Amino acid sequence: MGKVFFISQNNYNQNEIDDAVSRAFNHFGISFNRGEKVLLKVNLVAGHEPERRVSTDPAVVRAAAKFVLEHGATPLIADSPGIDNFNNAAEKAGFLSIARELNIECHELTDPVDLPVANDADYKKIQVSKFVLEADKIINLAKLKTHGQMYLTMGVKNLFGCVPGRLKAGWHYNVGLNREKFAGLLLDIYNGVKPTFTILDGVIGMHGNGPTSGTPYNFGIIAACVDALTMDFWLCKMLGAKFEDYPLYLAAKKRNYPQCELNHADIEGDISSEKIFEGVELPKTRSMRLLPHVPFVERLMTSRPVHIQKLCIGCGRCAAVCAAGALKHENKKLYFDYSKCIRCYCCHEMCPVKAIEFKPSRLLSFVNKITGGK
Numbered sequence: 001m002g003k004v005f006f007i008s009q010n011n012y013n014q015n016e017i018d019d020a021v022s023r024a025f026n027h028f029g030i031s032f033n034r035g036e037k038v039l040l041k042v043n044l045v046a047g048h049e050p051e052r053r054v055s056t057d058p059a060v061v062r063a064a065a066k067f068v069l070e071h072g073a074t075p076l077i078a079d080s081p082g083i084d085n086f087n088n089a090a091e092k093a094g095f096l097s098i099a100r101e102l103n104i105e106c107h108e109l110t111d112p113v114d115l116p117v118a119n120d121a122d123y124k125k126i127q128v129s130k131f132v133l134e135a136d137k138i139i140n141l142a143k144l145k146t147h148g149q150m151y152l153t154m155g156v157k158n159l160f161g162c163v164p165g166r167l168k169a170g171w172h173y174n175v176g177l178n179r180e181k182f183a184g185l186l187l188d189i190y191n192g193v194k195p196t197f198t199i200l201d202g203v204i205g206m207h208g209n210g211p212t213s214g215t216p217y218n219f220g221i222i223a224a225c226v227d228a229l230t231m232d233f234w235l236c237k238m239l240g241a242k243f244e245d246y247p248l249y250l251a252a253k254k255r256n257y258p259q260c261e262l263n264h265a266d267i268e269g270d271i272s273s274e275k276i277f278e279g280v281e282l283p284k285t286r287s288m289r290l291l292p293h294v295p296f297v298e299r300l301m302t303s304r305p306v307h308i309q310k311l312c313i314g315c316g317r318c319a320a321v322c323a324a325g326a327l328k329h330e331n332k333k334l335y336f337d338y339s340k341c342i343r344c345y346c347c348h349e350m351c352p353v354k355a356i357e358f359k360p361s362r363l364l365s366f367v368n369k370i371t372g373g374k
Helices: 014-027 058-070 086-093 095-102 129-134 154-162 167-175 179-193 228-238 245-256 295-300 319-320 346-350 362-371
Strands: 005-006 037-041 074-079 106-107 113-116 128-131 138-147 152-154 197-207 215-217 219-226 267-269 304-308 327-329 333-336 356-358
Touching: 005 014, 005 304, 014 058, 014 197, 014 219, 037 058, 037 086, 037 154, 058 074, 058 095, 058 138, 058 197, 058 219, 074 086, 074 095, 086 095, 086 167, 095 106, 128 129, 128 179, 129 267, 138 154, 138 228, 152 154, 152 228, 152 245, 154 179, 154 228, 167 179, 179 245, 219 228, 228 245, 304 333, 319 327, 319 333, 319 346
Parallel strands: 005 267, 037 074, 037 138, 074 106, 138 197
Antiparallel strands: 005 219, 113 128, 138 152, 197 215, 197 219, 304 356, 327 333
């Protein structure tokens, strides 16, 4: 287990962010050798302006890149969006302007190669971008958000972006409805990638129906750690979430990972281990604890995506990203085949205008009513 360092930070003033990021690196003694290639793994799920709080804020990315440069190493800003053209998405998120300003590279994580995995990994054949394995160090620049499929997305989940482009959709389809199995995949990627350091942008994150269609939430923090699992589990507690609803925790608990046992001495910096963020809206897409992982039962106990036609712009991104072939798009109308839908919510995640929402099944609505949504 590792320490988690929290810095109070309520705005994206560049000078203040520079100081905060430098403070995080220095607290853990993170250093770089001259000439090292350092991959800055940002969160760029899709092309949105910084004000939507979907991606790692450019101020945080710039601060990290500047710190790496000042220590003689060569930073590379990189990620692999789900469906967007990388350059368009990176321009909109503010990453390409940083690259131009600092004269560094910013490009897509492409060219899949096999990721070395542990002998006890659940998934032996995982491919990530060659740029991930070619980097001397990886700095994981994550964003604090809720997530319709995986409940929360923070340090560990951010590394799923190391899987190039459409290969991600294939994993969603192959793993299907079982969130805990998908979380096992995330653990295998995290253990294989082995990021040197994680900095989490929680200055203004997202709650509600994240990771792209939620509402901004002022958490007012930057978190830093060497062990992202410890950070993610502490933040789960601080967000008022239940561990039994968090697939990543359940998968780690099944493997007897020591990070599942929280130690108050792990928390350092500006906030207490007793900190609770008030009023955080968590996803309510399924009843996670009541029934076993059986596909038919999972579908009954999981919210389904529905189309809000009046908001639709007819871009077709939802149908294009659907690995299950469960979506047909015609004239700004969507037709779902719910017998094929695996409830990965990629359609919701890729929609740029919030035209796809979640609708609980009748059984799920009934269960939520009698349990009070707990």
